[in-house]
Amino acid sequence: MKILIIGTGGIGAYYGYFLQQSGNDVVFTARGEHLAALEENGLTLIHEGTTYCTPVKAHTHGYLAQHFEANEFDLIILTLKAHSTDAFVKEMGSWLTSHPTFVLSLQNGVDNENILADLLGSQYVLGGLAVRIGSHVLSPGVIQSTGKAEIIIGAWPNDAEHSSPVPSIVSQFSDVLAQASIPNQVSTDIRRELWRKLMINNGVNPLSAITGLDTFALTNHERLGSLVYGMMQETVNAAKADGVELTQQDLSEMFELIKTFKPIKTSMLMDKEHGRKMELDSIIGVVLQRSETLGIQAPYNTMAFALLTSET
Incomplete structure (x- = not known):
């Protein structure tokens, strides 16, 4: 899959790293010193005492809007802080809606998916949560994490409220996660x-x-x-x-x-x-x-x- 990670903090960097290592084409967004470190030194992930390093493709949101269309990606994964979701939609909303694709929120809270669904329609929105993981930016370009790091995903708000069949992207992404050795579950009621x-x-x-x-x-x-x-x-x-x-x-x-x-x-x-x-x-x-x-x-x-x- 071609995957875009919006916000390369602890969660985005952790899952993005393993998705990239298993053969997916992953693009990251970041800013400031963190972006500069990713561009110069690549991504360093320290998990359970083991250190992993890899070059990554990392860009600003502005570069992303100028050089990519949203539907070039099979899936966009939003891992920003929840209080940044509104600002992201204001900044990148027209880019998302001009060529819509599936967007998965892996954020804290229960309202991020509602914001995305208001913009794109629930047919393009997946809900998700990262469980049994602690992960944070240790220094620019360096992530430290712990835990089993499982993902639970599902169609928003649940299977029962979709008039059409649940998007195949849910099962497809579940398979991709499994290939990356990321434990995951598909939920019929992600809300x-x-x-x-x-x-x-x-x-x-x-x-x-x-x-x-x-x-x-x-x-x-x-x-x-x-x-x-x-x-x-x-x-x-x-x-x-x-x-x-x-x-x-x-x-x-x-x-x-x-x-x-x-x-x-x-x-x-x-x-x-x-x-x-x-x-x-x-x-x-x-x-x-x-x-x-x-x-x-x-x-x-x-x-x-x-x-x-x-x-x-």
Whole structure:
């Protein structure tokens, strides 16, 4: 496949590296010092103690718009921070719509696919999530990652809401991931899977940014662990606003998953430490907004949002 990775951060670089190594034609986008390092030295990936290096094709969005048509790519994978999705659509929307192709969001939150579907139509949008992975930019051109690094993908918002057959691109990309030795699952209800992941993100990201603790220390703390669980419970409650019915079993499974996962610094904690904008709206704000729609309270999320916004 010919694949475009929009945003070569920890997630985009990790999956892009292995997709390229398995024979796919992969193009990356980046900017600033990170782009310069990719162009000069290639991509370096450090995963579970092993270092991998490869030359890559990396460009700015401007270069991309001038030298490529969107449908030259079989699949475009969006791995930007969720708060950058609107800006990306404003910048590259006409480029995407002039020659549409399939776009997969591998981002935090549950609203990125809605933004893309408003632009392209849901027939061109795939939802996805990266699970059991911690990955971040260690230095320009260098990525450090840990975990099994699985991908779950599916047609947006789910198979049942597609009047026509689900795009074959879903099964095709699943096969491509398998050939690249990337564990993956195809979901018939990807919107539900995104809300399940949001449970974890909402549970640990804000509290890790507040406390400075990694996921293992946070979830296994005598008192803080119960706060994580409370944040996750409020996510379960809020999901009903999108017609997603999560259960106590979902909550227990997701809490046990993050509680037993290798200790990692959350993306929100990393962003805070490096003075970058945190994904507050896509992780906490979405729970508060959906809770307001339903007329219910979300006191844990309200507290976390207040504490984190008071620092910015």
